[in-house]
Amino acid sequence: MSLGTYNKRKARAVAEHARKENWDAVLLSEIRSVNNGVEWLGGDEDLVVIIYSQRAGILLRGDLLRKWCEEGQMKKQSERSVSVKMDGTVLTATYQPVYTGNNEAEIEVAKDVLLEHTKWAKKEEILLVGGDFNAHVGGGEVRPGTCGQFGIRESNQQGRELLAWCEENNLAHVNSFYSHKNRGTWFNNSLKRWYEIDGFLMKKSQRHNNVKKVNTVGDLTLSDHKPKKIILVRKWRKYNRNERKKQVPRIKWVKLDDEVIASQYRRRVEDLLEEYDDAEDADITSWNKITDIVIKAAEEVCGREEKKIENPWMIGKDEEVQRMRDRLNRALERRNLLAVRQRENPNEDLDNEITESREEVKNSRKEIKRETRRWETEWWEKIIEDCKSAGERNDAGEVYRNLKKLGQRERKTAAVNTNLTKEDFKVHFQKVSEKRFENTLEEIDNILEEVEDIRHTEKARQWKDQLEETPSREEIIEQMNKMKDSAPGEDGVRLRYLLRGGPAILDEIVTMVQFMFNNSADKWESSLKVGLVIPLHKKGDKNNPNNFRGVVLLAMGSRILARVLANRLRIWSEELELLDDNQSGFRKGRSTADATQIMIRIQEDTEDLRICGSINRLCGKSWRGKVWERSV
Structure with a gap:
């Protein structure tokens, strides 16, 4: 919000407006003050503070003011920028110089000072820069991650230079990612146009998770500029030392498809098993130790996946980038x-x-932009060529791997985030689990009374003994080979790690599964009883938990036992003819697609009967043969 000449009357007016609107902080710009200072206003309940410099200021109230005081009133004041730090957040207010045609040096110096303020925020701290940048950022700018597509008309020269500065310093122009009406913040009476010269900057990595809404506040009573309003969502990662979790590395597990790599992995697993055998407290039937062995072997042999970066075409260009x-x-x-x-x-x-130095600066920036675009073009052309050659070889896997590199870089609309927390999903899925039965328990009991009791038959007794028989090594390994190598559980163990680990690790898995089968779950290891719940969005509002479907990823040891039990129950139910003949889902040799096809044929036959009935009523019996001949 632009304030003008600083005095107590205007300060009290801004403070009263912030109280009415329930704003926690107000970033002030275009202040005209002789020196820097701190102004306290109001009483105990309505206490506010304004930290100001010669051209910018910040008003704090409520919880932010209390936390700022508790943490030592940290502040940073420069001529055109002011910053405060509290509760893991750095707020910066700035007023950048107006371009007059020959003050490029003044603008660059002001940006350098602002950059020092942004560097005051540590990596894990939230940074928000707001104020009057005197630079109009329009719509249609193509700078992924730095700005969005929304804006008024085209950017002016100052707007383009601001975006270039943001791109160099890993900042994002927040306004342009959000569509809202009446975007303009300052009206040019000469040109009769609105310009969006006020707004917010943030770290690129924080824009998605920490911004809920941005809009223009239609209030011109305190300033000739319309204020911009932003709602921040501060999300913190809670750490509980009693639940210390080991970080699972991201491993290039696809390499195990190579027989040479797989043999190296098998030998490494055998070596690690021998090391555990030599240990005094060795307990190689423990799932935790099996997990450590296969994860360590896979990481050493296959290597870790490289962290995905936003601009992959910059990989390997460090020396050239540093030179520029x-x-x-x-x-x-x-x-x-x-x-x-x-x-x-x-x-x-x-x-x-001075003119030569300015030209050198412009040429240096143009060189960086030109080379970056050339590298990006070459990267895209290589992806296209690799996809084309893989398609000619009918290598679908290579095509998908190349397409996966593209990600969602060309997505135009801003990402829709959810404000639901982990606790919200936990409570929701617990409620859903309580209502997992289609019928009440009383209805189920009534149904069971009407069903024939076959437990006393010889066939049922035989199958009861087979169900309770400890699974053999062959049965367990057979079911493991039939399983899909799907997403792992919380421990990160994939099925591929166990199958490629050799006979020794398979023996340990068999022993563990047999122990789990013969003992109640309270005797299992705690890691085998943990399921990682992944909420998958189906459709609709992402802030409504009913629009999510929970998928539980069990530990691979528990998943193997579940597969063995499911296979036994399937055979048992088929042999005793317990399933309805019309049920097609989850039955071997049957498919819901077959049932769907039958329903379609029935519907088509019904339609034919209706058509024939209509012809009989309209045309009579004499026309029936002629109509049939024509239809054929």
């Missing part, structure tokens, strides 16, 4: 030194040197 950045830094340093010399010695003729 060094050139830009030298040009900026020379230009700033000349600007300082000109201010200190106004009579010295430095116009030509």
